Amino acid sequence: MNSLPRSHSAPIIAPARARHAAAPAAASHLRLDLTVALLGLLVLLAWESTGLDLVVSRVYGTHGGFPWRDAWISRALLHDGGRAAAWCVMAFVVGSALWPASRDPQRAERWYWIGVSLVCLLIVPTIKQLSHSSCPWDLAEFGGVAAYVPHWQFRIHDGGPGHCFPSGHAVAAFGFLGMYFGWRAHRPSLARLFLALICIFGALFGWAQLARGAHYVSHTLWSAWLCWVVCALAARWWWLRHPAPLAVSA
Secondary structure (H helix, E strand, C coil): CCCCCCCCCCCEECHHHHHHHHHHHHHHHHHHHHHHHHHHHHHHHHHHHHCHHHHHHHHHCECCECCCCCCHHHHHHHHHHHHHHHHHHHHHHHHHHHCCCCCCCCHHHHHHHHHHHHHHHHHHHHHHHHCCCCCHHHEHHHCCCECCCCCCCCCCCCCCCCCCCCCCCCHHHHCCCHHHHHHCCCCHHHHHHHHHHHHHHHHHHHHHHHHHCCCCHHHHHHHHHHHHHHHHHHHHHHHHHCCCCCEECC
């Protein structure tokens, strides 16, 4: 007797099993995200307690101001050029979401992380507009009018124009941390490359603003920390609502 041909049943999705199977990786990512956030916060608090912001700024500033303020490398290349580069990266990321490749992450997830980047690009400048902390180049000892007041003493006005904490320019790099979070579950090596590039350019942008007298070291560090926390929370929210599908045979 001839046996009936086998039928290849299409895979079905088991959401409950998918969530269970994806849980270990998600838990590992969550632990990493929390560890980085907590360690980063401890580093920031330690830095704030030392008063090194002003010490480091004095390396670049004089009584006549900051010689690097209008230097080509710090202003034209890393400030103006960095801003233009950020817009180019955003255009590329949007383009990849409009015409996504066949590999993950898919279109919905890419648009989600574009939205997260926009949140980062908005939240830091918003905090900056509410801040009373003035920039280093506004201090009296560097030719300005303000007195030095740590930015965490937010009720004390320093006599300057304020609106300088945290670093908005650093977000031109750190605002794209979502590229790391969005790709790490799909292509970990590429995600790590994104993370390395983001940190390198964030550090360069931060140094440029430090040398120009536009920001203290802590301003850049807080921007990086805020962007990391926003992305970590966004990653957790995405996983809770979109657990990785698990294909099983019927």
